[in-house]
Amino acid sequence: MxxxxxxxxxxxxxxxxxxxxxxxxxxxxxxxxxxPPRVDRNExxxxxxxxxxxxxxxxxxxxxxxxxILILQSSTFVKQFDAKAIVGWATGFSLFREIGPxxxxxxFSGRIGANNTAELGAMTITNQIxxxxxxxxxxxxxLIAPRVYAMVxxxxxxxxxxxxxxxxxxxxxxxxxxxxxxxxxxRSLFDNLYPADFIHGLVKSIAFGIAIALTSCHFxxxxxxxxxxxxxxVNAAVVSSAIAIILFxxxxxxxxx
Amino acid sequence: MSSVxxxxxxxxxxxxxxxxxxxxxxxxxTEKVSIIGPAACGKSVLIKIACGLIVPDQGTxxxxxxxxxxxxxxxLTDLRKDIGMLFQSGALFDFMSTADNVAFPLxxxxxxxxxxxxxxxxxxxxxxxxxxxSALPISALSGGMQRRVGIARAxxxxxxxxxxxxxxxGLDPVTTSKIYDLLSNDQKEHLNTVIVISSDIESLQxxxxxxxxxYHGDIIYDGxxxxxxxxxxxxxxxxxxxxxxxxx
Numbered sequence: 001m002x003x004x005x006x007x008x009x010x011x012x013x014x015x016x017x018x019x020x021x022x023x024x025x026x027x028x029x030x031x032x033x034x035x036p037p038r039v040d041r042n043e044x045x046x047x048x049x050x051x052x053x054x055x056x057x058x059x060x061x062x063x064x065x066x067x068x069i070l071i072l073q074s075s076t077f078v079k080q081f082d083a084k085a086i087v088g089w090a091t092g093f094s095l096f097r098e099i100g101p102x103x104x105x106x107x108f109s110g111r112i113g114a115n116n117t118a119e120l121g122a123m124t125i126t127n128q129i130x131x132x133x134x135x136x137x138x139x140x141x142x143l144i145a146p147r148v149y150a151m152v153x154x155x156x157x158x159x160x161x162x163x164x165x166x167x168x169x170x171x172x173x174x175x176x177x178x179x180x181x182x183x184x185x186x187r188s189l190f191d192n193l194y195p196a197d198f199i200h201g202l203v204k205s206i207a208f209g210i211a212i213a214l215t216s217c218h219f220x221x222x223x224x225x226x227x228x229x230x231x232x233x234v235n236a237a238v239v240s241s242a243i244a245i246i247l248f249x250x251x252x253x254x255x256x257x
Numbered sequence: 258m259s260s261v262x263x264x265x266x267x268x269x270x271x272x273x274x275x276x277x278x279x280x281x282x283x284x285x286x287t288e289k290v291s292i293i294g295p296a297a298c299g300k301s302v303l304i305k306i307a308c309g310l311i312v313p314d315q316g317t318x319x320x321x322x323x324x325x326x327x328x329x330x331x332x333l334t335d336l337r338k339d340i341g342m343l344f345q346s347g348a349l350f351d352f353m354s355t356a357d358n359v360a361f362p363l364x365x366x367x368x369x370x371x372x373x374x375x376x377x378x379x380x381x382x383x384x385x386x387x388x389x390x391s392a393l394p395i396s397a398l399s400g401g402m403q404r405r406v407g408i409a410r411a412x413x414x415x416x417x418x419x420x421x422x423x424x425x426x427g428l429d430p431v432t433t434s435k436i437y438d439l440l441s442n443d444q445k446e447h448l449n450t451v452i453v454i455s456s457d458i459e460s461l462q463x464x465x466x467x468x469x470x471x472y473h474g475d476i477i478y479d480g481x482x483x484x485x486x487x488x489x490x491x492x493x494x495x496x497x498x499x500x501x502x503x504x505x
Contacts, residue, residue: 032330122351130310131348135362136337138330 019240023218029140030148038138039145047150051112055158062107063162066099067091067169075177084180088188091170093197100163101201102249105208108155109241113216116147117237120220121230129221144217151216152209159205163198204252211244259286260322261418261450262307267316268474269306276302277313278474284452286417289444291465291482292454295496295505299471300454301345304420308340309333321417338366341416343407345423345454349395355406356382356391362414381409384439386432401427408436415447422454433457437464458485458497470496 033039070091078087120143123129132139167189174180219237223229264282268275276299284290292300305311306318309325318325320336328336341362342348349358360378363369369377382388385405395403404427412419421440425433437460444451455461461468462482470478470493478485478493485497495503 126351127344127346127348128350130305131342131344131350133310133334134308134337134340134342134344134348135365136334136340137365138334
């Protein structure tokens with residue numbers, strides 16, 4: 001029993017180290033085509049437009065209602081202690097630094113990361129990646145690097161827009177639910193928060209974008225069992241992205257605190 | 258004649274299955290070669306090793322007199338600019354239309370104008386009988402039509418080496434004859450090296466001069482297409498006659 005659990009742990013550790021090593025190699029290959037830049041510009045623009053457009057409605061909706069949840073959850077205590085003066089600061093602080101970037105990154109991972117893994121996976125099992133290589137096209141230059149840059153840039157833009165929508169939502173919900181004035185919320189928000197709070201969230205969004213892009217591309221390019229493997233890879237990519245987002249969040253919060 | 262592909266003592270295994278066992282083989286410029294053999298005998302792997310898509314376990318593979326094990330990824334990409342390939346699965350890009358798939362090698366070369374590319378693509382699609390399907394997405398085409406798009410794409414940039422993996426699979430006899438005529442005319446016109454992987458012995462005998470048959474890691478036949486029926490090897494004998502009794 002103990003022997004088999006040791007063996008299982010050994011297999012898991014070995015697999016994780018293998019995946020980490022392969023992702024490190026992928027980073028090296030992306031750097032190789034980035035200096036000097038040899039990334040396909042048309043593909044970069046196409047993916048950036050598509051990824052940002054595809055995710056905007058769902059991210060706007062999520063951001064709006066997350067802000068509503070924050071106001072609802074805090075409403076009991078705000079009313080009990082008459083703490084309306086800190087509502088703007090509290091929601092802004094949590095949305096800028098933590099909830100905004102992490103919620104949007106998780107939504108983006110489920111929407112775009114999973115889609116990207118499935119697309120690359122289907123291309124891998126139908127030999128389209130080998131087809132590109134045989135036509136003297138570097139798949140990293142043509143397929144992977146444009147997607148990685150597009151994902152990082154799209155998530156950065158979506159986080160900015162999402163946080164903006166969440167703040168507007170929080171303002172609206174605080175007026176409706178807490179019977180606050182617009183000015184109280186505005187002053188509480190802007191008198192107590194600094195640009196560094198917003199930048200903190202944006203730095204995180206770049207790190208989360210890199211994590212989602214690398215894991216989704218890695219698992220898409222390394223399908224192991226044909227069509228069934230596509231499902232497994234999408235699952236692995238989403239789980240790995242979520243873990244990477246939480247780990248990055250912890251270390252960045254520690255470093256930027 | 259210079260060497261296009263040169264295998265020197267090449268060995269390769271997939272798990273415990275031997276694909277190539279100390280194989281030495283040379284394919285020269287302007288040769289028309291067919292690779293035959295039963296399913297899963299390593300025909301496609303042999304070709305993928307030749308193009309550097311698979312790295313063999315042992316031995317040296319040279320492409321256009323350049324040893325692939327000494328090439329960087331960029332040098333390998335440059336070498337592949339002289340190769341056109343039809344994959345067994347087609348390997349067509351499903352995010353592009355039929356015409357865009359065929360035009361892709363020319364667009365990547367970035368030498369010709371869009372007008373000339375469009376004209377060449379139209380001619381090529383007409384030649385494979387798909388002139389009216391140019392705007393269709395790949396998913397709207399049947400298996401046989403996709404194969405013909407792959408054939409049109411493989412040869413459009415006039416590469417020095419063209420490899421067709423099962424060009425006639427899923428095609429009716431008339432279309433098969435037309436496709437082999439097209440391949441033959443292309444080869445006569447451009448004097449490139451052509452390698453065809455197929456089990457259509459009759460068509461291959463007409464089109465290619467040399468046949469190679471790998472089996473369980475060894476090359477059990479490498480000789481003239483005309484003389485393969487004289488081969489005494491029982492595996493070759495059974496395979497080319499399609500007999501049910503024998504070692505296969």
